[in-house]
Amino acid sequence: MKKFNSKSCEEIMTTVYKPIEFCIDNLLAQGLYILAGAPKVGKSWLALDMCLSIAKGEKVLGQQTTQGTALYLCLEDSYVRIQNRLYEITDGPAERLYFVIMSEAIGNGLEEQITDFKNEHYDLKVVFIDTLQKVRNESESGYGTDYKELSVMKALADKLEITIVVVHHTRKCADSDPFNMISGSTGLSGCVDGSMVLIESKRGSRTAKLHCVGRDIENAEINLQFDSDLKKWIVTDEPSDCKSKDNIFLAALYVYLKKHIDFCGTASELVNVLKSVSDETFYPNRVTRDLVQNGYTLRKYGIDFQYKRTRNGRLINLHYDHERDSSDSKNSTVVTVNGAHKQYLANP
Structure with missing residues (x-):
């Protein structure tokens, strides 16, 4: 059988x-x-x-x-x-x-x-x-x-x-x-x-x-x-085009990694470091889901994602490679970041 x-x-x-x-x-x-x-x-x-x-x-x-x-x-x-x-x-x-x-x-x-x-x-x-x-x-x-x-x-x-x-x-x-x-x-x-x-x-x-x-x-x-x-x-009633919060998370991640190249830590630590580039509230229990379900999209923008289980818990490894980044800088939007306006990619 x-x-x-x-x-x-x-x-x-x-x-x-x-x-x-x-x-x-x-x-x-x-x-x-x-x-x-x-x-x-x-x-x-x-x-x-x-x-x-x-x-x-x-x-x-x-x-x-x-x-x-x-x-x-x-x-x-x-x-x-x-x-x-x-x-x-x-x-x-x-x-x-x-x-x-x-x-x-x-x-x-x-x-x-x-x-x-x-x-x-x-x-x-x-x-x-x-x-x-x-x-x-x-x-x-x-x-x-x-x-x-x-x-x-x-x-x-x-x-x-x-x-x-x-x-x-x-x-x-x-x-x-x-x-x-x-x-x-x-x-x-x-x-x-x-x-x-x-x-x-x-x-x-x-x-x-x-x-x-x-x-x-x-x-x-x-x-x-x-x-x-x-x-x-x-x-006759075309709905308005609303931004997905998942896209805002990916955009914030993209901005952070373009500057810092690498990240290794827990989901809570990732949410904490993203505060430096976005005023949006992200939740640790959603971070892994957003990374996994958007893995193919991240690769297009030069971001590699790995999820490892260690003795100290589950760690997220992220790396940005400029050479593999196929993003279009024109596809961006102004988002409030720490009380100021900053332009970054909104829909990777």
Whole structure:
């Protein structure tokens, strides 16, 4: 019998893992997602806008994107219809955007087709499948069948480290919980990493709310208005861009290490020395978490982090290497430091 491959709590909490990458900040991370809505509500326009924005590295729905290749499986369309839509939504072609109008089904070759495409386009970020029904291999819909079928796509997204979004329909009957309106069993919602449900306030009104929920995103309800001239869904209540306290901590750490190069001590001692560069209040019990979860980011700025357990307790070792610092000095903000104003990097 094969034994469990277990890891201790301490090992997990002190290991720097590669962070989950978002192709659209706060909306789409690596993994499997559902985009659902009523027929002709505008799901395809939203999907196309997302694909185009990722391919160009432009904002969509007020959120930043990570630029890369986008693959859109328009399985209910023709190339003529796709061409017409593209001319409606953009004034020029995007080099990293590709379309497919025919594909194999899940379990019958689709995974291999996506894998081959990824091998040819190493920077593939997102695959939209419009619609899910077109690639389903099972005619029946039940919890076990739905979960099993989407589990294949979930495993593929995780393996390739990409985002896969399946476009799906909602049921006609209304529900106080919009996610209960996703057509099919709860096996669909249970398997995916996140769901987005687009619901018009009134049929044909072109005003809608995008309900979002997921493992790696905050629950959100985004009010949208469809711009008939731009052929895009526009956010009508775009939230203000607030600074993350984690980023302020990293910025203070960056400023301190640029001057002192090295640090070795406990979390409490680190919090104490950071008082010399920031008036913000940081807490020792959060320091290790912030360092571990931002380990990859710190490396980009020439900061190496090690966490060691010794007889005297747990020690944090930090070292700054100017040669490996890839920061942009223009990306800075003025922060109050010991009663004065000081400029330093706010979002490493």
